[in-house]
Amino acid sequence: MRNQKVNTRDNYIRTLYAAETELLTQIRNTLAEQNLSIHVSPEEGKLLQLLVRMHRAKHIVEIGTLGGYSALWIAAALPADGHITTFEKSSERAEMARKHIAASPYAKKITVVEGDAHAMLREHKGKVDMVFIDAEKTGYPDYLEWAEQHLPAGGLLVADNTFLFDTVFSEAPEGEAKMWNAMRQFNAALAERFEAIILPTAEGLSIALKPTK
Ligand code: DHB
Ligand code: MG
Numbered sequence: 001m002r003n004q005k006v007n008t009r010d011n012y013i014r015t016l017y018a019a020e021t022e023l024l025t026q027i028r029n030t031l032a033e034q035n036l037s038i039h040v041s042p043e044e045g046k047l048l049q050l051l052v053r054m055h056r057a058k059h060i061v062e063i064g065t066l067g068g069y070s071a072l073w074i075a076a077a078l079p080a081d082g083h084i085t086t087f088e089k090s091s092e093r094a095e096m097a098r099k100h101i102a103a104s105p106y107a108k109k110i111t112v113v114e115g116d117a118h119a120m121l122r123e124h125k126g127k128v129d130m131v132f133i134d135a136e137k138t139g140y141p142d143y144l145e146w147a148e149q150h151l152p153a154g155g156l157l158v159a160d161n162t163f164l165f166d167t168v169f170s171e172a173p174e175g176e177a178k179m180w181n182a183m184r185q186f187n188a189a190l191a192e193r194f195e196a197i198i199l200p201t202a203e204g205l206s207i208a209l210k211p212t213k
Helices: 008-017 022-033 042-055 069-075 091-102 117-123 137-150 177-193
Strands: 059-063 083-088 110-114 130-133 156-160 195-199 205-209
Touching (some): 042 130, 042 205, 059 069, 059 117, 059 137, 069 083, 069 091, 069 110, 083 091, 083 117, 091 110, 117 137, 156 177, 177 195, 177 205
Parallel strands (some): 059 083, 130 156
Antiparallel strands (some): 156 205
């Protein structure tokens, strides 16, 4: 979320389908107090859970942990032998996320890796069947390269903010050409190389499958 306005329609969906646990509400409030309300919405959290279940995902990589909010939504949908590894560059954020995760029933299912994901991902070993990108926007093309190389055919890629705050489909904003070019490149590459769509959420949520050929 960036636009924090929750309208009647969002509220209807949220109340019916996307009730948070007490811990998730607490994390959202903690992030708000720190002016960090840039996590996914509860509805998007629920959507991520459904995607995990529909894809029967077991080995998930998340890029951009923040407070652990999305990782905790995702972890709740994982099977007993499932795991999510989440990458966070900021040590303060990684520490906050670890604290939140320790307070949840999913501590064993979540690993927070602290450091720059562009480097740390290259150290990541093991299978990956779902990748969720929600980190710095200039990094999306590189994250896509990694995901494409590491996902199997049919693997699932999800990416937040692919509308780039409602700018990606018009002109590059003043001084933000780098971010804009990166997101244009990411979206075009996804259209060309994956089976993909952008769900028109407030921020734009891309859902994509690596082709089976
Ligand atoms: C920002 C980042 C996000 O991932 C998001 O969903 C909303 C806002 C930001 O950096 O402003
Ligand atoms: Mg985001």
